[in-house]
Amino acid sequence: MICFGKPEVDGDGDSARTLKLIKHHMKYKPEEIIWVHYRCHQKIHDADSPLTQWIQYAEKEKKLFYKNKKQDDKTLGTIAKWKL
Numbered sequence: 678m679i680c681f682g683k684p685e686v687d688g689d690g691d692s693a694r695t696l697k698l699i700k701h702h703m704k705y706k707p708e709e710i711i712w713v714h715y716r717c718h719q720k721i722h723d724a725d726s727p728l729t730q731w732i733q734y735a736e737k738e739k740k741l742f743y744k745n746k747k748q749d750d751k752t753l754g755t756i757a758k759w760k761l
């Protein structure tokens with residue numbers, strides 16, 4: 678999603694395991710989630726130069742989201758996912 682590389686894979690052939698991807702919220706209202714590499718996720722939230730292209734929410738929205746989530750855990754929005 679971020680680096681447009683393939684999901685990183687550990688090992689070869691049948692024993693290959695896809696390395697863990699991190700869930701990143703692009704938006705909270707409506708909910709939009711992308712799956713990124715751990716490294717890419719760090720880049721998105723880089724303190725010096727965050728990739729604002731991938732952060733389309735206000736800090737306020739985020740807080741509201743997690744507050745509401747406690748009450749309604751079943752709300753699901755758009756989930757963009759890697760086809761593995």
Ligand SMILES: [Zn+2]
Pocket residue numbers: 678679680681682713714717
């Ligand atoms: Zn990546």
Ligand SMILES: [Zn+2]
Pocket residue numbers: 700701702718721722
């Ligand atoms: Zn994130």
